Amino acid sequence: MPRVVDLTQSSDDAAPADNAQLRALEDAIRVCPTDILVESVIRLVRTDHTVQRAFSKELVGVSKKRKNNAPAAAPVAKWQTCDQCGEHYDATEEDQECCYHDGELEVDEECFEDHDEDCHGPMDTPANRRDWPENFKWTCCDETTNSEGCRTGEHVPKQDKRRRVR
Ligand SMILES: [Zn+2]
């Protein structure tokens, strides 16, 4: 019996989604919890070579910065987060300056004038750091939370916490 190749079916599979479908997918990507998104992308790049090539092009590059004695350009993760300044940066580009504070954030007690820790609770809480950034100062330069960094240097890639043993 001759095998019937259903061309309509296969071309249907490869057809791009219509606009409504595409919008629904984009919305789903935006609200998807990061860990679930990461798992599903990893699953797809392992099983689908087109997806693998597309994501490699987006996310993997070659560092222009060559360390002494380093072997020929090894692939690096292109987009990384700096542990010092918290910014996202392109690790394949050289000469990107990192501006950061190397001290600790401390409460400026003068800014909490009427704050009695016995009845209002501690001054140094994540909520207060977020809501009153001008009430905290860096020990390195005495500037407030969101001031521009007082040190400059190279970005330091944040380690992948998901791989760390807790
Ligand atoms: Zn500083």
Ligand SMILES: [Zn+2]
């Ligand atoms: Zn940085």
